[in-house]
Amino acid sequence: MSLGAGGAGPVPDVPEEVRGPWDPRVRVFRAGAEVDAFCVVGDRAVAVVDTMSSPQLAEGMLAALGDDLTGRALVVVNTHQHHDHTWGNCAVPAPVIAHPAGPAIALGAAAARFLEERRAAEARFARVRIVPPTVTVPDGAEVHLGGLTLVLVHAPGHTPDHLAVWIPELRLLLPGDAAEHPFPYAEAPAGPADLAVTLRRLAALDPETVLPCHGGTHDPGLLARNLAYLDRVIATGGGPGAEAAFPSADALAMSGTDAGRVPAFYADFHRQNLLNAAIAPAPSGRSERPSAEVAVDPQAGDGL
Ligand SMILES: [Zn+2]
Numbered sequence: 665m666s667l668g669a670g671g672a673g674p675v676p677d678v679p680e681e682v683r684g685p686w687d688p689r690v691r692v693f694r695a696g697a698e699v700d701a702f703c704v705v706g707d708r709a710v711a712v713v714d715t716m717s718s719p720q721l722a723e724g725m726l727a728a729l730g731d732d733l734t735g736r737a738l739v740v741v742n743t744h745q746h747h748d749h750t751w752g753n754c755a756v757p758a759p760v761i762a763h764p765a766g767p768a769i770a771l772g773a774a775a776a777r778f779l780e781e782r783r784a785a786e787a788r789f790a791r792v793r794i795v796p797p798t799v800t801v802p803d804g805a806e807v808h809l810g811g812l813t814l815v816l817v818h819a820p821g822h823t824p825d826h827l828a829v830w831i832p833e834l835r836l837l838l839p840g841d842a843a844e845h846p847f848p849y850a851e852a853p854a855g856p857a858d859l860a861v862t863l864r865r866l867a868a869l870d871p872e873t874v875l876p877c878h879g880g881t882h883d884p885g886l887l888a889r890n891l892a893y894l895d896r897v898i899a900t901g902g903g904p905g906a907e908a909a910f911p912s913a914d915a916l917a918m919s920g921t922d923a924g925r926v927p928a929f930y931a932d933f934h935r936q937n938l939l940n941a942a943i944a945p946a947p948s949g950r951s952e953r954p955s956a957e958v959a960v961d962p963q964a965g966d967g968l
Contacts, residue, residue: 673697673927675788678724679716684882686873687834689812691732693725697927699748700877702838703729704831706809709737713814713829713838714877715752719791722752739807741814742797743840744826745769747778749877753795761807762797763818765825770796819866821859823851828862830869837871843886845879846919846926847893849933855940856902860894863887889919894937902941910938 679693682700686692691703693716701714703725710732715722726733738758742750745766753760769775775794783789803818812833819828819842829838841848842862850859867887874884893915900906912931916922923931 675717675721677718677720677788679721679728681728682880686836686875686882690831690834690836690838690875691729692875693728694880695721695748700875700880701725701749701752702829702875703732704809704812704814704829705729705732706736706812708810709739709807711739711741711807711809711814712756712758713741714743714749714840715740715756717748717751717792718788719752719755719793720788722755725752726756741807741816741827741829742766743828743838743877744823745775745797746823746841747775747782749840751779751789751792751794754791754793759799760795760797761799761801761805761816763825763827764800764802766797766800769823769825770794817866819862821850821855821862822848824853826862828866830866830871835870835872837866837869837874837884837887839866839874839876839887841877842866843874843876843890845876845881845886845889846916846921846930847933847937848890850894850897850937850940852940852943855943856894856897856937857941860891860898863891863894867891893918897937897941900938900941902938902943904939906938906941907935 673696675696675698679695682692682694689705692700694700695716699716701716704711740753740756740758740760742760742762779792779794801816805816807814812831815830817828817830819826822841826840826842828840828842848859850856871884873882874886875882896910900909912934915934
């Protein structure tokens with residue numbers, strides 16, 4: 665999510681655990697309509713994939729993990745540095761893995777200013793302290809949790825620093841905000857063209873389960889629907905007049921929903937996607953470096 669905070673309705677202080685027909689080692693937590701985050705429980709380590717928007721939400725996830733934390737190392741993966749995915753970092757005593765562009769975004773003036781604004785607006789952000797990523801990894805890095813592997817796939821388009829998480833043993837994809845119901849937001853300067861490339865790459869993994877951070881679905885068909893949406897955004901040529909060719913109501917209809925069933929800010933996302941489609945895609949920012957592996961040692965505590 666992006667374009668500022670809020671608009672998704674009240675957010676609880678304690679996340680709700682959501683269960684479904686996926687492997688129970690992937691535990692799904694929901695903070696109202698704001699965001700979903702994930703805890704992947706391996707034999708030797710637990711990975712918290714995104715920490716939600718506040719320390720109290722992150723603490724709620726850790727409390728719910730209970731015995732799953734006993735005897736296991738803990739590691740955090742940030743899919744990207746938007747506040748609803750990272751402001752709980754300060755409550756999780758673990759190394760934080762992200763894309764190499766992540767730390768500069770987290771420590772930038774814009775992030776500090778945004779936190780100040782949100783703190784002034786909502787008491788639930790009072791305890792937030794920005795904790796930047798401590799471990800950065802190239803495209804294709806693997807985190808071995810014991811029995812389950814996280815393959816961290818550079819997935820630019822929503823943001824330049826975005827990582828998706830592929831768990832090959834389960835054919836399960838955590839796309840972060842690269843895929844979203846009803847449709848994703850392609851932040852400039854990456855834009856819809858880069859996000860379409862990313863979604864094609866993720867779809868080629870042929871996942872059986874896709875759990876995005878927004879939209880509450882586990883349907884792998886989400887990738888194809890998002891791609892069809894982006895292809896249509898791109899086909900308009902973008903710019904201020906593009907909404908006449910592809911109105912928001914059509915965008916929602918092709919995603920299988922309507923304005924009454926999704927937060928109102930999706931109309932803004934759509935408008936901005938159309939504007940961003942007029943921006944020429946940047947030359948590939950993807951890392952061509954070879955894969956790196958990150959071994960998680962249960963004895964290492966938070967020293968990774
Ligand atoms: Zn986001």
